[in-house]
Amino acid sequence: MADTLPDTISRLYTVAGEYIDSDHPAVEQFARAAVPAGASARDKASLLYKAVRDGIRYNPYVSMRTPESYRASSVLAAGHGYCVGKAALYAAACRVHGIPARVGFADVCNHLSTEKLRQSMGTDLFTWHGFTEVFVDGAWRKATPTFNDTLCAKLGVKPLDFDGHSDALLHPFDGAGRAYMQYVSDHGTYHDVPAKFLMREMAREYANMHGEDLSGRDMEREAAEQ
Numbered sequence: 001m002a003d004t005l006p007d008t009i010s011r012l013y014t015v016a017g018e019y020i021d022s023d024h025p026a027v028e029q030f031a032r033a034a035v036p037a038g039a040s041a042r043d044k045a046s047l048l049y050k051a052v053r054d055g056i057r058y059n060p061y062v063s064m065r066t067p068e069s070y071r072a073s074s075v076l077a078a079g080h081g082y083c084v085g086k087a088a089l090y091a092a093a094c095r096v097h098g099i100p101a102r103v104g105f106a107d108v109c110n111h112l113s114t115e116k117l118r119q120s121m122g123t124d125l126f127t128w129h130g131f132t133e134v135f136v137d138g139a140w141r142k143a144t145p146t147f148n149d150t151l152c153a154k155l156g157v158k159p160l161d162f163d164g165h166s167d168a169l170l171h172p173f174d175g176a177g178r179a180y181m182q183y184v185s186d187h188g189t190y191h192d193v194p195a196k197f198l199m200r201e202m203a204r205e206y207a208n209m210h211g212e213d214l215s216g217r218d219m220e221r222e223a224a225e226q
Helices: 007-012 025-033 041-055 072-078 083-096 115-121 149-155 195-205 219-225
Strands: 101-110 125-136 139-143 181-190
Touching: 025 072, 025 083, 041 083, 041 125, 041 139, 041 149, 072 083, 083 101, 083 125, 115 219, 125 181, 125 195, 149 219
Parallel strands: none
Antiparallel strands: 101 125, 101 181, 125 139
16 A cells, blocks of 8 residues: 555645535634644544544434535534534544545444434444544554543443544444444445435435434433433
8 A cells, every 4th residue: 555645636635615614714713723733643543533522512403415424614603413424524523634535334233322312213223323534654543533531421331532543433342342343234434425425325224213303312311310
């Protein structure tokens, strides 16, 4: 593997997209504030990851029928989002600093959820789960900034850390050492979030959930109650 990306590929993954809108002023401000001057690319990737992971609460009870659930700047403004929106924000923050970044998708068998969420979904299989890949130290590194630290504490697991170098893709075990997450199938990586496709796919996969009134639902509150 080459230590650097070809110029055209590097530009592809550092320019703003419609949903990975790294040129949005609020995203730029967020990304600049999260890292000190002179930080290395690896340190920037790690610090930005933590800023998104813990600064934006994970909440799957967002409307997946609206484009704003997938747009980095909208997720930042809301202060919460689900996996794809948080992955988009992390990718956007990295692009602000010139770090090539893209979003990836996979189907995940996920036990890091609440009983109420599983009942609404009708399954523990999360289709098109979003993560981020960043190009640091000559290779693409996978990172999932989905589950914030306070949610993890309520679910009895440690937050997933990313040092900017070693992949941080899943929670393999819970606090008792039981298997927790499994990646079932890989759907590849993308320059930008395929939001129109995902809106249709989520409506098809989780038809029952899309028929529910999700307003006021909050996963972290459910985790504290169960």
